[in-house]
Amino acid sequence: MTPTLIEKGTHLNVAMVQQSCNADREQNIAATCTAIDQAVKDGAQLVVLQELHTSLYFCQTQCCDNFNLAESIPGPTTDCFSKLAKQHNIVIVTSLFERRAAGVYHNTAVVFEHDGSIAGTYRKMHIPDDPGYHEKFYFTPGDTGFKPINTSVGKLGILICWDQWYPEAARLMTLAGADILIYPTAIGWDPQDDTEEQQRQLDAWITVQRGHAVANGIPVIAVNRVGFEEDTSGRTRGAKFWGNSFAVGPQGEFIGQANATDEIVLQAQIDLHRSEQIRRIWPFLRDRRIDCYQGMSQRIRD
Amino acid sequence: MTPTLIEKGTHLNVAMVQQSCNADREQNIAATCTAIDQAVKDGAQLVVLQELHTSLYFCQTQCCDNFNLAESIPGPTTDCFSKLAKQHNIVIVTSLFERRAAGVYHNTAVVFEHDGSIAGTYRKMHIPDDPGYHEKFYFTPGDTGFKPINTSVGKLGILICWDQWYPEAARLMTLAGADILIYPTAIGWDPQDDTEEQQRQLDAWITVQRGHAVANGIPVIAVNRVGFEEDTSGRTRGAKFWGNSFAVGPQGEFIGQANATDEIVLQAQIDLHRSEQIRRIWPFLRDRRIDCYQGMSQRIRD
Numbered sequence: 001m002t003p004t005l006i007e008k009g010t011h012l013n014v015a016m017v018q019q020s021c022n023a024d025r026e027q028n029i030a031a032t033c034t035a036i037d038q039a040v041k042d043g044a045q046l047v048v049l050q051e052l053h054t055s056l057y058f059c060q061t062q063c064c065d066n067f068n069l070a071e072s073i074p075g076p077t078t079d080c081f082s083k084l085a086k087q088h089n090i091v092i093v094t095s096l097f098e099r100r101a102a103g104v105y106h107n108t109a110v111v112f113e114h115d116g117s118i119a120g121t122y123r124k125m126h127i128p129d130d131p132g133y134h135e136k137f138y139f140t141p142g143d144t145g146f147k148p149i150n151t152s153v154g155k156l157g158i159l160i161c162w163d164q165w166y167p168e169a170a171r172l173m174t175l176a177g178a179d180i181l182i183y184p185t186a187i188g189w190d191p192q193d194d195t196e197e198q199q200r201q202l203d204a205w206i207t208v209q210r211g212h213a214v215a216n217g218i219p220v221i222a223v224n225r226v227g228f229e230e231d232t233s234g235r236t237r238g239a240k241f242w243g244n245s246f247a248v249g250p251q252g253e254f255i256g257q258a259n260a261t262d263e264i265v266l267q268a269q270i271d272l273h274r275s276e277q278i279r280r281i282w283p284f285l286r287d288r289r290i291d292c293y294q295g296m297s298q299r300i301r302d
Numbered sequence: 303m304t305p306t307l308i309e310k311g312t313h314l315n316v317a318m319v320q321q322s323c324n325a326d327r328e329q330n331i332a333a334t335c336t337a338i339d340q341a342v343k344d345g346a347q348l349v350v351l352q353e354l355h356t357s358l359y360f361c362q363t364q365c366c367d368n369f370n371l372a373e374s375i376p377g378p379t380t381d382c383f384s385k386l387a388k389q390h391n392i393v394i395v396t397s398l399f400e401r402r403a404a405g406v407y408h409n410t411a412v413v414f415e416h417d418g419s420i421a422g423t424y425r426k427m428h429i430p431d432d433p434g435y436h437e438k439f440y441f442t443p444g445d446t447g448f449k450p451i452n453t454s455v456g457k458l459g460i461l462i463c464w465d466q467w468y469p470e471a472a473r474l475m476t477l478a479g480a481d482i483l484i485y486p487t488a489i490g491w492d493p494q495d496d497t498e499e500q501q502r503q504l505d506a507w508i509t510v511q512r513g514h515a516v517a518n519g520i521p522v523i524a525v526n527r528v529g530f531e532e533d534t535s536g537r538t539r540g541a542k543f544w545g546n547s548f549a550v551g552p553q554g555e556f557i558g559q560a561n562a563t564d565e566i567v568l569q570a571q572i573d574l575h576r577s578e579q580i581r582r583i584w585p586f587l588r589d590r591r592i593d594c595y596q597g598m599s600q601r602i603r604d
Contacts, residue, residue, distance in 0.1 A: 126589045145594055165586045167469030167517050168595050176603040204516045204553045211513020214506045215469050251506045284467045287428045288601070292447055293470050296598040299590070301478040 004155075006179065006272045012153055014046045015039030016266040018245040018258050020227025021056055028054050029080060035265045040088045042267050046153045048093045050223045050245075051161050051184040052107070055097070057225070057241070061233040062137045070099035073121060078110055086116030091153045095160065095184040097138070098123070107139040109158045109184060111149045120149030124160040125169065132190065132236040135162070146172035154179035154272060157218070161185045164205070164222065168296065170212035174285075179272055181212060185224040188241035202242055202260075210252035217250040217279040219270045226261055250278040306457075308481065308574045314455055317341030317349045318568040320547040320560050322529030323358055330356050331382060337567045342390045344569050348455045350395045352525045352547075353409070353463050353486040357399070359527070359543070363535040364439045372401035375423060380412055388418030393455045397462065397486040399440070400425070409441040411460045411486055413451045422451030426462040427471065434492065434538040437464070448474035456481035456574060459520075463487045466507070466524065470598065472514035476587075481574055483514060487526040490543035504544055504562075512554035519552040519581040521572045528563055552580040 017035040021028045032053055039047050052058075054077055058066045071077055077096050085092045091114055098108035107124035123142030127135045146169055148155035157178025163169045164183045173181055187205060189198045213220040226243040246257040247268035256268035279285060295301045319337040323330045334355055341349050354360075356379055360368045373379055379398050387394045393416055400410035400423075409426035425444030429437045448471055450457035459480025465471045466485045475483055489507060491500045515522040528545040548559040549570035558570035581587060597603045 125591050125594065128589060130583070130585075141591070146597070162589065165517060165584070166590065167473060167513070168590070168598060171469060172595070172597050172603065175597060175600060200553045200555050203555070207509055207554045208513045208516040211469070211510045211517070214510040215467055215513070251502045252509045253502050253505070281432070282467070283432075285602075287430060287464065288468065288470070289427050289443070290599050290601055292427065293474070293598045295448070295474050295477060296470060296595045297592050298477060299592055300587075301474065 006276060008273045010272045012045060012180075012270045012272055013043045014048060014221060014247060014268050014270055015042065015044035016048050016221060016223040016245045016247065016258070016268070017053070018050065018223060018226055018243050018266060019053065019263045020241070021053065021225060023056055025054050033084065036084055036088065036092070038265050039267070040090060042265070044090060044267065046091045046093070048182055048221055048223045049095060049184060050225045051095045051186040052097060053095055053225075056229055057186045057239065059134050059138055060132050060229065060231040060236065060239060062134045066138065067099070067105060070097040070105050072099055073108065073110060074118070078118065081110070082112055082116040082118070085112035085114055089114045091119070091151050093156065093158060093182055093184065100140075104140050105138060106142060107135065107160055109160055111151060111156060111158060113151055119151045122149065122158040122160065124163065126162045126166055128162040132231060132239055146176060148173055148176055148178040157181040159183050161187060164209050167212060167215065170216055174216040174218050178218065179275070180270060181218055181220045183209065183220070183222040185222055186241060187224055188239035191237045191240055202244060206244065206246065210248050213248045213250055214252040215284060217275050217282060217284065219247065219249050219255075219272075219275065221247045221268070226263060250275045308578060310575045312574045314482070314572045314574055315345045315347045316523060316549060316570050316572055317344065317346035318523060318525040318547045318549065318560070318570070319349060319351050319355070320525060320528055320545050320568060321352065321355065321565045322543070323355065323527060325358055327356050333565075335386065338386055338390065338394070340567050341569070342392060344567070346392060346569065348393045348395070350484055350523055350525045351397060351486060352527045353397045353488040354399060355397055355527075358531055359488045359541065361436050361440055362434050362531065362533040362538065362541060364436045368440065369401070369407060372399040372407050374401055375410065375412060376420070380420065383412070384414055384418040384420070387414035387416055391416045393421070393453050395458065395460060395484055395486065402442075406442050407440060408444060409437065409462055411462055413453060413458060413460060415453055421453045424451065424460040424462065426465065428464045428468055430464040434533060434541055448478060450475055450478055450480040459483040461485050463489060466511050469514060469517065472518055476518040476520050480520065481577070482572060483520055483522045485511065485522070485524040487524055488543060489526055490541035493539045493542055504546060508546065508548065512550050515550045515552055516554040517586060519577050519584060519586065521549065521551050521557075521574075521577065523549045523570070528565060552577045
């Protein structure tokens with residue numbers, strides 16, 4: 001992509017839709033539509049939805065029937081959000097369970113341009129697998145690599161949930177010209193953990209992403225779900241999704257933050273010119289030792 | 303290095319010496335010796351000194367005479383701290399201006415084993431250059447790469463100041479087996495910046511390093527100087543070094559933190575077994591996409 005000097009005074013109005021979900025797909029989509037209506041009324045140019053926003057977080061258990069939730073791109077969900085993007089003349093970042101082929105399913109973000117066209121897709125590259133988060137069962141690791149999606153509101157560095165723990169992903173998106181990093185997310189507390197551990201986890205989640213903002217001089221947005229979802233297998237005590245959707249600027253400074261429980265349309269105004277300013281006073285990208293980073297591609301340097 | 307499983311209950315008592323410096327080398331070293339005495343009395347096994355602790359932060363101006371401050375390794379400063387390490391039976395992380403050859407000077411950390419021997423050195427890899435921080439004039443970029451130094455208290459991932467903004471450095475040290483990341487530092491405020499900007503800078507500095515702790519599941523220590531130092535060239539208003547030396551655990555959780563102004567010997571007890579536990583619940587290293595990180599060695603992915 002051509003490098004762009006973003007002019008002073010260039011602001012982007014972003015809305016982050018933090019919601020709870022249930023098993024009823026139509027209800028979830030209806031709630032999202034209402035939230036988008038509100039976001040547009042409040043001036044949003046870009047609306048970011050949370051990870052897998054049309055369904056429960058079904059990865060708590062391993063169950064083959066859940067593959068029925070997957071759909072093609074284009075498909076019913078992309079048709080729906082394509083229309084919404086066009087109707088409201090906004091850019092929308094959505095997240096869905098993609099059926100790409102028999103036996104190849106992905107956790108995929110689809111970005112819609114304001115004319116309703118698909119601006120691009122990103123397939124989750126880093127796939128977790130923990131008790132209550134059986135994503136390696138459902139999601140084939142992405143093959144899109146780390147490439148920003150070019151839109152009318154900027155080059156969007158879309159990453160998904162587990163990617164947020166990886167400085168490599170943030171750096172590669174930045175080096176490829178992203179203007180902003182965007183993380184649709186589904187992360188929550190294990191109700192068995194004590195309050196201190198829960199607080200440490202939330203704080204670590206926010207801190208590592210603010211760290212990406214600082215290290216790369218780039219704004220970062222994370223949108224997470226709220227609400228308790230049961231583990232129907234009974235193996236865990238379920239997940240209490242911790243919300244706390246937030247936006248920070250290129251020094252990691254908070255622009256907006258939601259709480260842990262409420263469904264909310266969080267609005268934030270991002271100053272896109274600020275990255276240019278910050279990278280001039282803190283020119284980290286200038287001083288990278290690219291002659292010495294080969295080890296990044298090793299599993300362990302032993 | 304052989305991978306070691308650190309047993310439950312393995313704690314490391316660290317002391318961080320946050321001090322102000324003046325132009326009198328002997329006075330600076332005497333103050334450090336007093337601090338080390340106190341640290342040892344309080345049970346320290348590892349003492350970490352700040353960046354360039356025997357002198358003022360001379361990089362505020364470009365002046366050839368300052369190269370006279372540089373010394374060889376071994377040399378008078380390493381002799382002094384070698385004796386102290388042996389006398390107190392502790393490991394010490396020091397920082398000095400190294401004269402390696404005519405025209406090749408480095409910003410170098412020297413680690414002393416408790417018998418007084420040199421356990422290893424690290425030459426600052428990322429070199430800044432900003433108004434008031436003319437390090438590219440003084441310091442040849444390091445050629446040690448990112449290799450932990452093996453000591454009796456663990457594998458120390460020594461990095462220096464500007465390195466702390468680079469996730470690559472933290473990751474490479476972790477992949478090479480570091481048990482802890484340690485950053486001797488000299489960073490301060492420009493008195494011309496307003497309070498909000500100063501706060502953002504301090505917060506960014508802490509956040510990015512806590513982010514390294516989280517992303518790598520590793521404890522992190524940063525030791526910074528305090529006090530105002532004048533810019534004798536008169537080009538800037540000098541630097542108000544912001545202290546705030548700190549230690550965090552592998553979730554980025556605070557173990558200890560100093561304030562912005564006081565000379566202090568900050569003590570922290572690091573649970574070295576905790577990284578093993580944290581990396582089991584958050585196995586980020588397992589899921590790295592090493593097939594897709596080649597771009598890390600590019601300047602810009604254009």
